[in-house]
Each structure stands twice: as structure tokens, then as C-alpha cells.
Amino acid sequence: MNIPEAFRSALRSLFSNKIRTFLTMLGVIIGVFAVVALVSLVEGIENYIVDRFNAIGSNLIIVAPGNAGFAQDPAISFTKKTLEEKHVDLLRKELGGLVPGVTPSIRLIKKASYRAETHPAIITAANWEAADLFSVDIVEGRFYTKAEVINKDYVVLLAPAVKEDLFGDADALGKKVKIGSKQFTVIGLTGNESGQSNERAFMPYTTAQEVFDVDSITNILTKAKSPDTIDQVATEIEHILVQELDPNDFTVISQSDILASIGDILDVLSIVLVAIAGISLVVGGIGIMNIMLVTVNERIREIGLRKALGATRIDIAGQFFIESVLISLIGGLFGLLVSWFLTLGIRSVLRAEITPWAIALSLGFSFLVGAVFGTYPAVKAAKKDPIEALRHE
Amino acid sequence: MSKGEAFDMDSNSANSTSTPVLEGIGLTKVYDMGEVKIRALKGVDIQILPGDFTTIVGKSGSGKSTLMHIMGLLDTPTEGQVVLHGKDTTQYSSAELARVRNKEIGFVFQSFNLLARTSTLDNVILPLKYSNTPKAQWEKKATDVLKRVGLGDRLQNKSNELSGGQKQRVAIARALVNDPAIILADEPTGNLDSKTGESIEQLLIDLNKEGKTIIIVTHDEDLARITPKKVTLHDGLIVS
Numbered sequence: 001m002n003i004p005e006a007f008r009s010a011l012r013s014l015f016s017n018k019i020r021t022f023l024t025m026l027g028v029i030i031g032v033f034a035v036v037a038l039v040s041l042v043e044g045i046e047n048y049i050v051d052r053f054n055a056i057g058s059n060l061i062i063v064a065p066g067n068a069g070f071a072q073d074p075a076i077s078f079t080k081k082t083l084e085e086k087h088v089d090l091l092r093k094e095l096g097g098l099v100p101g102v103t104p105s106i107r108l109i110k111k112a113s114y115r116a117e118t119h120p121a122i123i124t125a126a127n128w129e130a131a132d133l134f135s136v137d138i139v140e141g142r143f144y145t146k147a148e149v150i151n152k153d154y155v156v157l158l159a160p161a162v163k164e165d166l167f168g169d170a171d172a173l174g175k176k177v178k179i180g181s182k183q184f185t186v187i188g189l190t191g192n193e194s195g196q197s198n199e200r201a202f203m204p205y206t207t208a209q210e211v212f213d214v215d216s217i218t219n220i221l222t223k224a225k226s227p228d229t230i231d232q233v234a235t236e237i238e239h240i241l242v243q244e245l246d247p248n249d250f251t252v253i254s255q256s257d258i259l260a261s262i263g264d265i266l267d268v269l270s271i272v273l274v275a276i277a278g279i280s281l282v283v284g285g286i287g288i289m290n291i292m293l294v295t296v297n298e299r300i301r302e303i304g305l306r307k308a309l310g311a312t313r314i315d316i317a318g319q320f321f322i323e324s325v326l327i328s329l330i331g332g333l334f335g336l337l338v339s340w341f342l343t344l345g346i347r348s349v350l351r352a353e354i355t356p357w358a359i360a361l362s363l364g365f366s367f368l369v370g371a372v373f374g375t376y377p378a379v380k381a382a383k384k385d386p387i388e389a390l391r392h393e
Numbered sequence: 394m395s396k397g398e399a400f401d402m403d404s405n406s407a408n409s410t411s412t413p414v415l416e417g418i419g420l421t422k423v424y425d426m427g428e429v430k431i432r433a434l435k436g437v438d439i440q441i442l443p444g445d446f447t448t449i450v451g452k453s454g455s456g457k458s459t460l461m462h463i464m465g466l467l468d469t470p471t472e473g474q475v476v477l478h479g480k481d482t483t484q485y486s487s488a489e490l491a492r493v494r495n496k497e498i499g500f501v502f503q504s505f506n507l508l509a510r511t512s513t514l515d516n517v518i519l520p521l522k523y524s525n526t527p528k529a530q531w532e533k534k535a536t537d538v539l540k541r542v543g544l545g546d547r548l549q550n551k552s553n554e555l556s557g558g559q560k561q562r563v564a565i566a567r568a569l570v571n572d573p574a575i576i577l578a579d580e581p582t583g584n585l586d587s588k589t590g591e592s593i594e595q596l597l598i599d600l601n602k603e604g605k606t607i608i609i610v611t612h613d614e615d616l617a618r619i620t621p622k623k624v625t626l627h628d629g630l631i632v633s
Contacts, residue, residue, distance in 0.1 A: 005522050016510065055439035073621070305506045308467055310495020312488045384465045390506065 001318045007277065013295075014330075018040035024291045027284025027333035028369060032204055032335025032362040033342075036354060039361075040343050041210040042270045044352030048329055051351070053255050054372050058378035063087075063220040063241065079132045081247040083387045087241060088127075094240045097139070098233055101129030104106055104217040106208050112162060112179045119165040121158075121179065121201035126221070131224050135201065141173050141188030154211075161198035178349075218257040230254045242270065278365070284331065286370035292324050292377035296384075297303055303381055304389025318384035324374025325367060331381055332366025345377035406409060410478060414574055414606050415464060417443040420473035422629075423461050433459040436628035441608060443574070446601040448617045450612045451626035458538070458579060460626065461610045465498050465577045466490050478574075495523050499568025501578035504582075505569075507552035507561040514548045517566045523570055538566040542596060558589035565596060569605075576600065578609045 013154045063081040087103060092102045106125040111118050121363055130136065131143035136157070144155050156177060163172050176183040179201065192198060209215060221238070224230040241250055296303070336359060338351045343352045422434040433456045441447055441464075451457040462468035464475060466482060474483045475575050477497060494500075507516045517535040526534065539545055542562040549579065550590040552560060561581060568576050582590030592600065601607045609616070617623050 002522055005528075197452060301506065302508065305508075306519070306523075307491065308465075308494060308500050309520040310491050310508075310571075312491040312523070314488070315491075387462050390467075390502070 001128050001312075001314050003318070003322075004065070006322050007326075009319055010331070011325050013323055014326060020291065020327070021327060024288055025181050025326050026332065027287040028281065028331030028366050029278065029284075029335040029338065031281030031284045031369075032332045032366055033338045034280050035274055035325060035348075035365070036339035036358050036362050037271040037342050038277050039270060039358040040339065041346075041350070042266050042273065043143040043355055043358075044343075044346065044350035046263065046266045047351040047353065050259060051292045054257060058108060059092050059224040059230055061210065061222050061224060061230065061237065062253045063091075063217075063222075063237060064251045065219065065249065067251055071304055076100060082245060083220055083309055085159045085217065088217070088220055090244060091222065091240055095222065095233070095236060098225070098229070098236065099222045101127075102220060102222040103127040104129045104205050104219075105130070105131055105203050105221050106207065106214060106218045108151045108212055110179050110212065112156075112158075112166060112177050114166040114175065117166045120199065121162045122197055123179070123198045123201045124202050125205040126202070127205060130202070130221075133221055135193075137191040137193050138188050139191040140185070143188060143202070144204050147207050152204065152206040152210050152344055154182050154184045154207060156184040157202040158194075159191055159198045159200040160184060160192050165191055166223075177201075178228065182211050184371050218249050224254075226255075230256060255263070260295045274361070281365055283387050285373040287292060288324055288327055288370060289377060291321060291327075291375035292374055293380070295323070296320060296377050296381040300362055300383075300384060300389045300392040304392065307386035309382070313382040316384075317378040320381045321371070321374050324377065325370035326369025328366045328374075329363065332363050335366070336362060399439070405532075412440050413440040414445075414478060415608075416441045416476040417460070417464055417470075417603070418474050418476065420460065420463055420470045420475070421424070422456070422463065422468070423471045424454075431628055434463070437626075437629070437631055439464070439624060439631065441606060443606055444604060445606050445608075446598070446620050446624055447622040448620045449608065449624045449626060450614075451611070452483055454628075455578050455626040457610045457626045461577060461579055461608070463527060464608065466502075470547035481499070487606070491523070495520055496571055497573050497575060499571070499576045501561070501564050501568050501576065501581045503583040505552075505557075505564045505584070507560055507563055509553060510551055511616045512549050512551055513544060513563050515556070516552055516563055517570050520567060520571050526571075529596060533548040533569055533625070535566070538569045539563070541569070542566045546616040556589075557585050558592060561585060561589075563595050565593070565600075573605075575606045575608065578607065580610055580612065582613055585619065 063083065083104070088102055088104045097100065103126040106123070109120055110119040110123050113119070118321040126134070126143060127149050128146045131138070136143065139158070141157065142288050144153070144156065148155055154181065158172060158177070166172070166177060167175070172186045172189060177186055184203065190200070190202070203219065208335070222233070224233040231254070234254050306316060330381050336354070340354055342353055346352050400461045412478045417437055420437040421432070424433060425432040427469040437460060439460070442603050449460060459468065463470050463540065466475060466477070474481050477493060477548065482490070482493065508519065512581070514532065514535050517539055520530045521534060525620050536545070536548060539548060544559060544562050544566065547555065547559060552563065555563065576597070581597070582593050585593060592614065597607055611617060624631055
């Protein structure tokens with residue numbers, strides 16, 4: 001078979017009936033578009049999550065109470081109360097220079113009010129090292145000091161949304177905000193931080209324990225100095241805490257664990273979505289087969305003629321097979337193009353990406369669809385008896 | 394074809410001692426239509442010598458087209474064999490048959506069978522695509538044969554822009570382009586007016602003079618009368 005010639009002949013035939021060719025392609029275009037767009041969307045969601053986690057500080061290590069892996073019920077970390085201050089002290093002592101600091105963390109949601117304005121705030125209570133551990137961006141004022149933590153002072157830093165609702169444009173520094181039953185002095189304001197809630201109110205954990213009457217702590221936070229030492233620090237923390245706690249009473253979670261779990265979930269989601277979108281590709285393939293069968297029937301005299309002039313079965317089959325594969329592949333390329341435009345469109349919202357494997361997968365699938373659904377019409381054309389084909393009206 | 398008409402059957406004596414270029418031996422063809430079996434050929438022996446100009450005549454249904462298709466290796470006989478250049482083609486694979494149709498036999502059809510919306514040149518190039526002729530020679534070969542049939546100035550015309558006579562000339566050029574020894578023409582003038590038909594017949598006669606072996610299935614009694622060799626089929630048998 002003269003392959004370049006078969007390609008030319010197939011292209012000529014596709015161009016001679018542009019509307020039909022386009023409509024036949026449409027199934028594959030939509031199928032590939034659906035596959036690629038969904039994959040890139042999931043990719044975008046994953047990027048978004050990773051970005052937000054990175055904004056928090058990617059080296060963060062969390063000790064949560066209970067045997068609460070990321071995939072388990074997160075409520076356990078709020079209800080189990082096994083972590084205490086002495087564990088924080090123990091970790092600080094044992095980890096030493098391995099970490100920049102260790103802080104207990106208590107999180108509660110409480111109403112904050114100033115004069116007539118009230119706003120629910122996420123109380124983020126920790127020690128003086130939290131400014132660094134949480135990478136808190138202080139735009140005005142200061143973070144609370146070690147002394148204020150020890151003295152259980154009523155001081156608070158407000159995140160933008162809380163400040164905005166309570167004070168509007170007015171100056172908030174030095175003002176007294178009522179949280180729970182106590183008046184807190186605003187000593188600082190934090191900036192807009194991507195990946196973080198703007199509803200937070202930071203205060204010493206000692207103050208929070210007293211004011212809100214909690215004696216346990218939600219979790220203990222620390223940070224590895226570099227991504228390379230995360231695993232080392234996490235293992236070290238486990239060794240240290242085992243001295244005091246039952247292994248089932250605490251869990252050490254690093255961000256890489258969380259991200260890995262999210263990645264796993266999104267991978268499954270991705271596969272499910274691709275499988276669903278893949279159905280439209282199969283439907284597109286059936287469309288191609290249908291049209292190719294019509295084409296074979298329409299060109300039956302031409303097939304007879306070509307055979308009379310010396311075309312072999314392989315020549316004839318190859319011609320129709322290539323035509324079908326070309327429809328599908330070109331459709332696949334168009335589908336890719338459309339999804340590329342979509343990705344550009346949603347870039348401002350989501351860092352969606354067309355990954356190389358999505359391109360390979362969709363083009364591979366469009367080839368396969370064209371090949372699988374083109375084979376039967378091609379074989380049917382090749383088997384035509386030249387005499388019957390020439391007699392066909 | 395009425396009985397009793399006199400034909401000169403001996404004018405081909407010049408070739409009578411050569412080896413047949415194409416030979417049909419005991420050809421039968423039965424079309425199995427389920428309950429009915431149609432016997433289109435009932436044992437036909439035919440010899441075509443190199444340089445022959447043979448007309449096959451007969452009423453419709455006499456089996457002449459079937460014979461033509463079998464002799465052209467477009468169809469296979471139910472029994473019997475077709476011998477081409479001394480070789481029995483019975484055991485040829487479909488690829489070998491395709492090669493023979495491409496290289497050894499040129500077909501001319503009643504309804505021309507040109508590719509629509511395709512230029513004269515590309516129509517003539519078509520058989521070259523299935524041969525092992527290098528692509529670089531395609532255009533030259535096609536142009537040469539188109540000039541030979543008098544269409545040197547119509548190379549780029551689309552087939553639908555041509556008159557019936559021109560179309561048949563393109564079809565003859567297409568049959569000639571691979572330089573086959575044998576030209577098989579099935580009612581080549583059947584769709585043409587008599588004047589145009591005559592010019593096509595003259596072209597075929599000229600080609601025969603140049604050495605091509607020509608077999609024509611025809612209704613044209615005038616043509617049959619002047620051809621050196623005529624085969625009359627009746628009801629699946631050669632009657633004269």
C-alpha cells in the first residue's frame with residue numbers, strides 16, 4: 001500500500017464533504033473536550049489546594065489528638081482531649097534546634113463585638129511562636145509576646161474580615177473588642193493571606209483557656225526547617241510523645257500527608273470523570289462508524305473501479321481505515337484546542353492545566369476510537385466484489 | 394444478432410500459430426440465487442492471440458459481460474480456468490489478481506467510471522498509484538497517454554466538464570497508462586452517439602495496429618463486421 005497516497009486520498013475525501021466530516025468529528029471533539037477539560041479542571045483544583053496549603057507554610061507538622069488520620073473523621077480531633085501543655089513543653093525540650101518553635105493551638109468560634117457590630121471570629125489561640133509558625137502577616141501593630149502569654153493578657157489580633165465588620169474604615173488598634181464575656185485590646189491587624197481564613201482572631205492560648213474555660217488543646221503545631229526534614233521531625237515527634245501517650249491517642253500529620261491524601265482522592269475523582277467523559281468518545285466513535293459505512297456504500301462504484309484498476313484489498317481497506325482514523329484524530333485535536341481555550345478562560349479563577357498525559361490520553365483514545373470503529377467499514381469495503389461494486393447504482 | 398449473417402472469421406490467420414496471450418478453458422459460471430441457479434456460461438473455450446482485435450457479441454443475457462469479467466480476472470469462473478501468458482490464474486491470490494489487473498489488463502467501461510470532480514490527469518494517474526511506478530513519473534506517463542488519445546489540452550479539466558466522447562478517451566488513456574498487453578472494453582460506445590462512437594472505435598483500431606490486443610463486448614454490428622475476429626455468444630455458449 002502506498003501510504004502517503006492513501007493519506008492524500010483520505011484527506012481529499014474528507015474535504016470533499018466538509019459539513020459531514022465536521023459533524024462526524026463533532027462526537028470526538030466533544031468527547032476529547034470533555035475528557036481533557038475535566039482532567040484539567042481536577043488538575044486546577046489540585047493546584048488550588050496545593051497553593052493554599054503552601055500559603056500556610058508547607059513544612060507545618062500537626063499533632064492531633066486521637067488516632068485521626070486525614071481520611072478519618074476530623075471531629076475526633078475536636079472531641080478527644082488527650083493533648084496537654086506538658087506535651088508541648090516536652091516537644092520543645094526534646095526537639096530543640098530541629099524546629100523553630102512549638103505551639104499549642106486552640107481553635108474555637110466565638111462572637112466578637114465592638115459597640116453595635118458583631119462578627120463571628122475563628123479564635124486562633126497559640127503561643128508567641130505562632131506568628132512565625134503560621135507565617136502570620138502583620139500589617140499593623142504587633143503580635144503578642146511571651147510575657148502576654150504567661151500573664152494571660154486580654155490581647156487580640158484581628159484578620160481583615162473581622163476588622164472590617166467591626167470597625168469599617170475606622171482605626172482599630174488599641175480599641176477594646178468584646179469576645180466571650182471579656183474585653184480584649186486590639187494590638188495588631190493581619191493582612192489578606194491567600195489560603196487562610198480572613199475571619200480569624202489571634203490571642204494567647206492561655207487567655208483562651210481561661211476565658212472560654214477549656215483545659216485541653218486542639219492540637220500542637222510545629223514546623224520543620226526545610227521540606228527535607230519533615231519526615232525526620234515527624235518521626236522524632238512520634239518517638240517523643242510515645243513516652244507520655246498511647247500511640248492511639250495522637251497522630252502526627254504533615255502537610256505532605258494531607259496533600260498526598262487529597263492527591264489520592266482527586267486521582268480517583270479524575271479517573272471516574274474521565275471514564276464518564278470517555279463514554280462520549282465511544283458515542284463519537286459509533287458516529288464515525290455509521291458515517292464510514294454510509295461512505296463505503298456511497299462510494300461502492302469507486303471501490304469497484306479501484307479494484308478493477310489494480311487496488312488490492314489492503315489498498316481499499318487502508319484508504320477507509322486512514323479516513324476514519326484521520327476524522328477521529330483531527331476531531332481529537334480540535335477537542336484539545338477547545339479545551340485549551342477553556343483552560344485559558346478559567347485561568348483567572350483556577351490554575352487549570354492541560355497536562356501532557358491528558359494530551360497523550362485523549363489523542364491516544366481518538367486514534368483508538370478511529371481505528372476500532374473504522375476497521376469494520378474498511379474491511380467491508382475491501383471485501384466488496386469488484387463486479388457487484390461496479391454494477392451498483 | 395440474427396442467425397445466418399456471414400462474417401469473415403479467417404482474417405486473423407497472421408496470428409494463428411502464436412501462443413494465446415489470454416485463454417479461457419471450459420469456463421462455466423453459475424450464479425446461485427438461492428432457490429434458482431442461473432447458468433450464465435455453460436462451458437466456453439476462447440483463445441485470444443497477441444495482437445487480436447476480437448469482438449464479443451450476443452443478446453443481453455447471453456453471458457458476454459460475464460465472459461468479459463472472467464477473462465479480465467474481475468470475476469472467477471465456477472469451473473474452468475483463465476490462462477494468462479501461459480499461466481493458469483486459478484490459484485492466484487486476490488493480491489496477485491489485483492496486480493495482474495493493474496499491469497496486464499486495461500479496462501474500458503460503458504459508463505466510463507471516471508472519478509467525479511477529479512481532473513483528467515488524476516483520473517489517468519489512478520492505476521499508477523496501485524503500481525510500483527515511482528511517483529515522479531506519474532504525471533509524465535499520464536500526460537503522454539492523454540496526448541495519445543487526443544486530450545493533451547484537457548489535462549486539468551474535471552471529469553464532469555468533459556463530453557461523453559472525451560470521457561471515454563480519458564477512460565481509454567487510463568486503461569493504457571500502465572502499458573498493458575490487453576485492453577478489455579465493455580460496450581465502450583454504448584453511451585455515445587454514433588459519430589462519437591465511431592471515433593472511439595477508430596481509436597481502438599489504431600491502438601490495435603500499434604500492437605495492443607483488444608477485446609470488445611459490443612452491440613455495434615458495423616464494428617463487429619469489420620473486426621478480424623468475432624465471437625458470438627448465445628445462452629452461455631459460443632455459437633460462432
